[in-house]
Amino acid sequence: MVYSRSSLQQPAPNPEVQVFVHADTFGAQPDHGAACMTATPAIDLDSLSQGIPVIAPGAAGFYRHNCMVCFDSQGHSSGVDLSLEREDGRTSLPVRWAGAVDTRMKNAYADLRKATEHAACAVALLLVRELTEFTAFEQSSIGTTVDYYLTPQAPDETLIFNRAARLEASGILKEQGSNTVEERVKEKLERLKPDSMPALIAVVEFGSPKSKMVRS
Amino acid sequence: MTTVRDLHSQAMQLAQLAMVARHEGDTERAQDLARRAYNLEAEAAVLVPEEEASEPTLSILHRSAASLAYQCGEYELAQRQIAKGLSGHPPPEIKRELKTLFRDIDFQLLLHERGVRLDDAELELLLEGDAVGPGTVFYSEFIDRLQATYTQLNRTVQRLMKKDYQDRGRVADLYKPFTTVLSAPKAASFSVSIKLASPEDKEPLLFPQAAEVIHAVVEGTELVNAGDEAALRKLIPEPLYYRAFVLTARDMAPDGERISAVRFIAESRTASLTNLPSELVPAPALEAPEEGPRREPIAVEGILDYASSRKGQVIGLTTEDGRTYNIAVEEGIDDVVRSYYGRRVAVTGLYDLESKQIIPEGIRGLRE
Numbered sequence: 001m002v003y004s005r006s007s008l009q010q011p012a013p014n015p016e017v018q019v020f021v022h023a024d025t026f027g028a029q030p031d032h033g034a035a036c037m038t039a040t041p042a043i044d045l046d047s048l049s050q051g052i053p054v055i056a057p058g059a060a061g062f063y064r065h066n067c068m069v070c071f072d073s074q075g076h077s078s079g080v081d082l083s084l085e086r087e088d089g090r091t092s093l094p095v096r097w098a099g100a101v102d103t104r105m106k107n108a109y110a111d112l113r114k115a116t117e118h119a120a121c122a123v124a125l126l127l128v129r130e131l132t133e134f135t136a137f138e139q140s141s142i143g144t145t146v147d148y149y150l151t152p153q154a155p156d157e158t159l160i161f162n163r164a165a166r167l168e169a170s171g172i173l174k175e176q177g178s179n180t181v182e183e184r185v186k187e188k189l190e191r192l193k194p195d196s197m198p199a200l201i202a203v204v205e206f207g208s209p210k211s212k213m214v215r216s
Numbered sequence: 217m218t219t220v221r222d223l224h225s226q227a228m229q230l231a232q233l234a235m236v237a238r239h240e241g242d243t244e245r246a247q248d249l250a251r252r253a254y255n256l257e258a259e260a261a262v263l264v265p266e267e268e269a270s271e272p273t274l275s276i277l278h279r280s281a282a283s284l285a286y287q288c289g290e291y292e293l294a295q296r297q298i299a300k301g302l303s304g305h306p307p308p309e310i311k312r313e314l315k316t317l318f319r320d321i322d323f324q325l326l327l328h329e330r331g332v333r334l335d336d337a338e339l340e341l342l343l344e345g346d347a348v349g350p351g352t353v354f355y356s357e358f359i360d361r362l363q364a365t366y367t368q369l370n371r372t373v374q375r376l377m378k379k380d381y382q383d384r385g386r387v388a389d390l391y392k393p394f395t396t397v398l399s400a401p402k403a404a405s406f407s408v409s410i411k412l413a414s415p416e417d418k419e420p421l422l423f424p425q426a427a428e429v430i431h432a433v434v435e436g437t438e439l440v441n442a443g444d445e446a447a448l449r450k451l452i453p454e455p456l457y458y459r460a461f462v463l464t465a466r467d468m469a470p471d472g473e474r475i476s477a478v479r480f481i482a483e484s485r486t487a488s489l490t491n492l493p494s495e496l497v498p499a500p501a502l503e504a505p506e507e508g509p510r511r512e513p514i515a516v517e518g519i520l521d522y523a524s525s526r527k528g529q530v531i532g533l534t535t536e537d538g539r540t541y542n543i544a545v546e547e548g549i550d551d552v553v554r555s556y557y558g559r560r561v562a563v564t565g566l567y568d569l570e571s572k573q574i575i576p577e578g579i580r581g582l583r584e
Contacts, residue, residue: 056229062239140276141257177476197272
């Protein structure tokens with residue numbers, strides 16, 4: 001079963017995939033009392049345009065294609081299992097998409113460094129949607145890219161970033177040498193200063209594929 | 217009533233479409249979308265009360281508006297938004313980001329004052345190997361390859377502008393249309409991005425596009441690594457440019473230990489030098505004169521310095537035990553020789569018994 005956005009209106013952590021974000025950090029109370037779902041969640045790239053309001057309908061295809069090209073470049077096809085490590089353990093989720101990666105798409109996203117950045121953001125947003133109690137996403141422009149924020153409940157109509165946690169998404173096409181998920185997470189944690197906003201760090205690697213999510 | 221959320225959401229939708237347009241190469245549309253997004257984001261920021269309790273929302277909105285103004289080239293508007301963001305009570309993290317953006321904009325204004333603009337095309341030089349840590353690299357491993365990359369770009373510009381190969385003297389300004397700009401090194405192995413800034417006041421048709429130059433260097437490097445001599449000769453039909461390109465690419469190649477890969481990453485394609493020098497396109501052999509002085513193979517190590525002879529294009533080499541040699545700097549190898557002046561090198565080639573000069577076929581830098 002693929003979770004829809006609506007299923008998250010009444011959050012129900014899957015016993016296989018525990019929500020790890022602590023209420024005292026982000027001011028939310030995960031609803032552990034809700035009914036358990038038995039199905040394993042999936043990462044459905046085709047649902048990018050539906051459940052994540054910060055992704056504009058006109059940009060959903062762009063993010064989806066970046067993801068497809070990254071997975072395809074590493075020899076993966078729809079249904080590949082993404083291994084996910086979190087503070088309370090490991091799990092794996094199938095990543096699904098419709099359609100094939102053709103030469104035209106490969107040429108359009110030939111800069112795999114940029115594609116990896118965009119794809120990692122999209123996968124991280126899908127993981128957050130599927131596996132955490134965050135119910136609202138915000139974004140802002142920074143330089144020429146986009147910065148994402150997460151809130152545990154619908155925020156104020158004016159003070160939209162107050163009480164938000166920052167999503168620090170980062171991608172690696174294929175681990176090599178010291179360029180690993182572990183090292184990247186370590187670097188991100190070291191870079192965050194004590195006065196930084198609370199952050200959720202998500203690093204996605206497309207070679208294995210795997211991901212690690214930790215909170216600061 | 218329109219809320220901050222409404223305005224901000226609309227702005228962000230447009231900002232994402234601007235990002236997609238930029239990816240598709242539609243710069244005009246990207247700028248138009250960013251400008252519309254800026255107007256909405258600036259309006260949203262005005263609706264937030266200017267008080268400490270509004271943070272971090274207020275400063276994040278100002279930073280976002282400044283970024284959008286920056287994207288559409290409205291640098292003064294961007295600086296005003298940054299000033300507003302800094303004048304409130306921004307959290308330290310957002311304050312740092314506002315200051316970083318201010319410095320970026322200052323740099324863009326400096327380029328503008330110098331009459332150049334940065335094209336979107338960029339070439340990333342990435343090094344991997346034991347001499348490379350996350351965001352760090354041994355100086356000489358990096359500097360030599362950066363210099364070689366700079367040489368490849370300049371020679372490619374001259375070749376694309378149909379200039380005859382010039383091995384000595386100052387190249388005319390006409391054939392140097394770009395200003396080379398480096399970005400800060402990035403972690404993840406070690407990499408820097410190189411951009412070619414083009415003159416604002418010159419007709420673009422008079423010189424090649426930055427993307428064309430970068431593409432030619434990346435494609436040529438890929439062919440050198442694949443050992444595809446035939447395709448490389450087709451790409452660079454001019455013999456002297458061909459020889460210079462091959463020798464410089466071979467000079468950049470990894471040694472397999474300290475540096476295991478040298479990669480070029482550009483918008484449209486990537487190339488990796490991962491093979492050892494013996495597997496690359498071979499250094500073009502020198503044409504042996506039908507009749508002439510006797511030449512013998514030679515391999516010698518020493519420091520490149522002044523030549524004892526002042527005749528023609530000659531450079532000196534002094535070995536550790538004090539022997540001196542004269543090395544003829546022929547067309548095509550001049551770039552490599554120049555880059556190693558004052559350094560310890562290994563030279564292979566032919567020793568001309570009549571002129572008592574080494575005719576080099578390859579020069580390799582040695583670890584100090």
